[in-house]
Amino acid sequence: MTSLETAARIAEAALTYDAAEAGAIVRRLATPPSDRRWTSVITERGVVMASVSTRDPSVGHIDLLAVHPYAQGKGHGRELLDAAETWLRDNGVSQARFMGHPPCYGWPGIDVRYTAAACLAERAGYERYNVAWNMTADLSTDLSVEDDLVRLAAKGVTVHAGGHEKVAAFAERQWNRFWAWEAANASGLHYAERDGEILGFAAWGARPTWFGPMGTAPGAEGLGIGRVLLRLCLAEQRDAGQSHAQIGWVGPLRFYSRAVGARAERVFWLYRRELG
Incomplete structure (x- = not known):
């Protein structure tokens, strides 16, 4: 061994x-x-x-x-x-x-x-x-996005799976190299684009079985892209055999609660000490 x-x-x-x-x-x-x-x-x-x-x-x-x-x-x-x-x-x-x-x-x-x-x-x-928390999403809930995809298409927005390399480049430009690494190493990845420009992405599995990260470009906020990408990822996790998914290190509780009925559950204490 x-x-x-x-x-x-x-x-x-x-x-x-x-x-x-x-x-x-x-x-x-x-x-x-x-x-x-x-x-x-x-x-x-x-x-x-x-x-x-x-x-x-x-x-x-x-x-x-x-x-x-x-x-x-x-x-x-x-x-x-x-x-x-x-x-x-x-x-x-x-x-x-x-x-x-x-x-x-x-x-x-x-x-x-x-x-x-x-x-x-x-x-x-x-x-x-400090303290941090995760939310838990029940993957048996409704994760359908068909109507949303039609709505987005009417606005010229298309949604795709994969594209790790170009999504990682987008994540680094918009946010940081840490999100770029997670996008590049994700088990599942979905992104939205319009006229060849990426508007947002969501990923899962860079940290095994957990959802995240997810981000929407400032100019694309309000289109409902995040909800669609989140649901697509969670549905993929369900298809991979998961019954629940952890949404790691959560910031916006309200968004995940409304989008998929996620609940705050796991709590983590953060510790530190000076090394003499």
Whole structure:
């Protein structure tokens, strides 16, 4: 068994709320953007993955920390955290965070239901400084868009699937290179255009099984493009075998609630501490 397979096995056993996708998350974290400095420490009892921020090299991220259930409560989590912090210090990091490192991340922070992880962070001197949340979309709901596609076509707007390369270029121009990476690495991607100009896009699967990111160009707001692209992606996730989809790191609660009846559900605490 390779070290990555060992890490996946440990994550699947330890991360009870994410067991179905834990292996995919480990593999995604092990294939980040080419400019990311990162490391992993993998033993038979646990795994930790850490990285240096590509926005601020003084900041480091604890991307994944998992201890196999048979070894929990014996100090192995703290040992792995210490190893990650040592590597971060050696790479010039002065502040470590339990916070997702976009664009390639597992979670926004520590899911509040992983109480042992939150306790470990607090015992190690991390302070809780922010909160993030996901919304859950029930994929058995109505996700039809036929009437919307007719309406958009009457306004000269067409909707397409795929186009990863040109959508990634659009996302980088309009927003940032992080969204561009997620668009390029998405499992599913839909975009709208008019007269050859992209107006908006939506993606899913860059973070395994989750929806996002999604964006509409300022000049195209008010056309209802976002709702259509969202529904197309969620329908694709349903066709891939999912019954629910997580909308990650949500900002506009009202939009997702009205568009697909999504509900706020998973809550994440973000932690940080200065490394002495």
